[in-house]
Amino acid sequence: MDRRLIQTAVVGSPDSDEPAICPEDPQELDLFRLENKDTTWWCGVNLPGGCGRQLMTRRCDDKICHFAHYRSAGDEHGIQCGRLARGKDSxxxxxxxxxxxxxxxxxxxxxxxxxxxxxxxxxxxxxxxxxxxxxxxxxxxxxxxxxxxxxxxxxxxxxxxxxxxxxxxxxxxxxxxxxxxxxxxxxxxxxxxxxxxxxxxxxxxxxxxxxxxxxxxxxxxxxxxxxxxxxxxxxxxxxxxxxxxxxxSDTAAASAARNHEAAQAAIRNLNWAGPERLRDTLATIEELLTHDQSFEDHRHLTEALSAGRRRLTLQTRRRAEVMIQLRRAEPGTLSRQLLEEAQQLTSDPGAPEEDRALVAELTVQYRAEAEQRLAAARQQRILAEHQQQEALQQQRAELRRHQEQVRAELEAAQQRKGAAPALPRRRETQKATAEYAELAKPLLGALKKAGREGETRTWGSLADRTGIKRLRQLGRLAKIEVLVVAESGTPADRPLWSVVLAAAGDQDALAIHRVVCERLGRSLPDADEALRTRLDEERTILQHGW
Structure with a gap:
């Protein structure tokens, strides 16, 4: 954990003594922001070395989420804060x-x-x-x-x-x-x-x-x-x-003191509860409200119960919307994202059994349809590959005949002039081919890692992760040649690993993917939207194998 990141703040004003800890997980931070949308955070003067300036929450995927200072107007580098201790215990x-x-x-x-x-x-x-x-x-x-x-x-x-x-x-x-x-x-x-x-x-x-x-x-x-x-x-x-x-203190006050820890734990559990635990956590809070509680704990529990019930209402409403979309979906048009959301929402114990059964049925159907589409695509790719190989062999034979004819003409011309025959120079082409082969191996390794982790990549991020700056400098034609070399060993019945590049989203990435597939004898849908759907399915295969 990077202890230079600010994990604590105070609430409401610079001189406040009410502390707060920033959630480390991005999803927990999203809920934290929603529940505290009207709250301000400060690098309070009651914190060791606190500068008194306002803080924001910063959402991160590559490190823990944390608080960060707002920059003042016209201040490019930011005012230095004197806080030395910034961790959870600060x-x-x-x-x-x-x-x-x-x-x-x-x-x-x-x-x-x-x-x-x-x-x-x-x-x-x-x-x-x-x-x-x-x-x-x-x-x-x-x-x-x-x-x-x-x-x-x-x-x-x-x-x-x-x-x-x-x-x-x-x-x-x-x-x-x-x-x-x-x-x-x-x-x-x-x-x-x-x-x-x-x-x-x-x-x-x-x-x-x-x-x-x-x-x-x-x-x-x-x-x-x-x-x-x-x-x-x-x-x-x-x-x-x-x-x-x-x-x-009387008996009720002593009992309230003993119940404080359970009240605080229930409130925190509610903040982190998913659909499968939300109802149980609300039931726990309702039970705690029947016991002796301090005034502050009773108020906090009541507020948490109201917020949790609102969440449950929104969750139920969203589940109904998702189920309507699933029932109206035409065969072959279901998306993996919608099914995954439906699976999460129907993990709620209060969800109707018919909804759970429908989600399970559609999940099996989606996997079967995806397998059928991929099997058909594999057959088409194999057929197209055979046709392409035959066409390439013919083109190569024709090219060799043409080269031999040109060579013979050049040699004859040189002999007539009394000079030695001159052979075409191929050094530059050989140098480029060697460079493509050298780049292809680490590139393919990085693409496989991203595919198995279900992630997408750009040429810039590949350069950063492999440490090969040359990848960032490649032109469009060079990118195509490197990918063709890298994917030359990929079996015809498996998706190309370079789909993680094409799925990054921009039009140039799709265009490069089309050329690479054409060079390798693989057919693709003509429409970009259909191609994007195909890329999502192939990414699923690379990650899960189905």
Whole structure:
């Protein structure tokens, strides 16, 4: 993965602290754009080194999709941005702040947040009751353990605590994100002691007057230890770290905290669900809405349910349109693209069984028709090849007779003048023929690779992929000669590999393909539209073998 690409942004304004991650997959980005069509993205000042300029999403097929800066008017090279960290984890401090805020809000605990300089190094959480939680993330800066205003320290990944300090305190809290699963990265809290570290998902914990505690057993804090564990902090430290009592969250709030992860996972699953999973994901969200949820989670689930139902309506409408097109299609006019879309849409469990049966029947019919057309075309090509070979043999014999006659006349003329006979010079022709043969082998290899992967190529892209710049410089006649040499060994009952060039689409590519086929004794439809259909069918054979 190229970490120079910007994968994170903030939403709405340069000073926003609401983070976003750009989907890496092109199809996921298309849905992301559709669902956020009225949203603006920014290289926010709360991101480390963020320049405050607006960002766009950039769709890529050869690398991951990412955010990119808009260029200013009259600026040809773009203003340099100071962001050094641009990967998925470059906004972790903002995601942590959002997760901590939602977690505390579900317990009715008021809090304000601050991001000290440099941005991304720490998160300061000041609770309404006077407690302060400090999340220290910068592993290059030491922790100020003597800060009396801090009630509890939470250390990020790689932030060290001296062994003597840990022994004196007895414990310290850790905080980090786990690896992504089901579209969600759980935020986990650890309690590090001299002999071990115990980790818990944040959503399974609540904040009590004594500290972090399991939601199922709020009377037990994470810092309580058995008698055999490391020493507890000295008495004076405990007094200095006394916590003001706050109201404990009720049962509904604790349940909402536990349900947060499931709600977030369901929303992400909905964003990525295809027709085959959309209904199940909507059912999961409907079920979650019957459970205790925080206000924010309930709002997000309701919005996601509405958006998902709209998607389901559009999906059902599109399936009906596609099925009408399939039923009206004349035999021999079905397209592979329409059938593939129909197969995807009828993977919806709610699709009528008769639609699925029709799609399956038409798929078999399409393959049979394609095979019949190709078999007929193979027979025509074989017959045309025999006829062409006979005509070529006659032409070559006639050419040899003519050359011998000219040679004899030249020799006779030279003998009359007393000079040695002069033979025609063929060096230039021999040089060109050798060059075509040299280019043909790597060209054919690149064409075969593209054909098996179902892709098309241009002469320029072939030059880039093979590293042979000469391919980009060939004239039209030279291209024809190279392709004739390259395809001379292709069996007559198989499509030419050079269809991946002809299928690229421009008129010149079709014209070259016609000449190459004529030279090789292969017949083609006269109409360009019929030829394009033929090229699609032959590309299917090259890729799938049917």
């Amino acid at each position: 906004a972790d401090h903002l995601f942590m702040k959002a997760d901590l805020a939602a977690w505390l809000k579900s317990q009715d605990i008021a809090v304000t947040f601050d991001f000290p300089e440099p941005r991304g190094s720490a998160i300061v959480s000041d609770l309404a009751d006077g407690r302060r939680l400090l999340v220290h993330l910068d592993r290059t800066q030491p922790v100020n353990w003597d800060d009396d205003q801090v009630t509890e320290f939470l250390l990020g990944t790689g932030v060290l605590i001296p062994t003597s300090r840990l022994a004196a305190r007895g414990y310290v809290h850790r905080i980090r994100y786990e690896s992504e699963r089901d579209g969600h990265r759980p935020l986990i809290i650890g309690t590090q002691r001299p002999d071990r570290t115990d980790w818990n998902d944040l959503r399974t914990l609540i904040l009590t007057p004594q500290g972090f505690a399991p939601a199922a057993h709020p009377e037990t804090t994470q810092t309580e230890q058995p008698a055999t564990d490391a020493p507890v902090p000295p008495q004076d430290t405990a007094e200095r770290r006394s916590i003001v009592t706050v109201t404990r």
